[in-house]
Amino acid sequence: MITDDAGLKLVRYDAAETLRHAEEIQAVYLAAHLPQQDNPWYSPAKFWERLEDLYAPIPDFELVAGWRDDRMVGYAFGTPYRRPQDVRNKAVHVFAEVAAEPVDAPVYIFREFAVHPDHQGQGYARIIHNALLSERPERLAYLLVRVGNPARSMYESWGWRGIGQDQPFSDSPVMDEMAKQLD
Ligand SMILES: CC(C)(COP(=O)(O)OP(=O)(O)OC[C@H]1O[C@@H](n2cnc3c(N)ncnc32)[C@H](O)[C@@H]1OP(=O)(O)O)[C@@H](O)C(=O)NCCC(=O)NCCS
Secondary structure (H helix, E strand, O other): OOEEOOOOEEEEEEEHHHOOOHHHHHHHHHHHHHOOOOOHHHHHHHHHHHHHHOOOOOOOEEEEEEEEEOOOEEEEEEEOOHHHHHHHHHHHHOOOHHOOOOOOOOEEEEEEEEEHHHHHOOOHHHHHHHHHOOOOOOOOOEEEEEEEEOOOHHHHHHHOOOEEEOOOOOOOOOEEEEEOOOO
16 A cells, blocks of 8 residues: 655555565664664664564564655564563553453554654654554554663653563563553
8 A cells, every 4th residue: 555645655565575675674774773783683684684584474564664756764564462461461550441351352563663864853753653553453552662762752752651671582672661552
């Protein structure tokens, strides 16, 4: 599906289409994570290994990319989450409504998100974020954001709330866990 919003062309990709755009996606990732390049977790090669080996094989993987002219300026991708009960057990302390839903009701994980620094501050992140989540059937979404990342306040302004902390891999940073109820 393709839509135009504020001069941004949004394109949805499944896993196979995403893997065909490796070059553009890694270029945005590197440019947006330059300050973190002293940590190997944030190298484009490690990022791509996670995407290709762990996330792209999950059924219903989807990536939304924003394009201006012929340049990819940002992307977000996610999948259904394989441990929805773990998220619900934490989210229920923040969103009382979660208690009324089945404990194993599905949860979507908003996995990774970046906008190229040349194009930040123009609202593109919000457009790409909303495009990825707007068509999801799940009622609850989950994400992990590095402790101290200024993006946390952006997520809070979009309805995300902190529900805990986790270190998802032994070589990853400690992350804040956030959840959001989807409309
Ligand atoms: C986080 C990121 C995607 C934001 O991209 P962006 O296109 O500049 O964001 P937008 O212009 O859509 O702004 C989004 C909102 O956050 C606010 N915002 C943007 N940068 C911010 C910052 N550094 N600190 C606090 N708020 C910020 C904006 O005011 C805006 O608020 P609004 O939606 O209420 O109007 C981008 O900075 C990025 O790629 N960062 C590096 C990778 C990263 O940290 N990804 C997210 C964690 S997984």
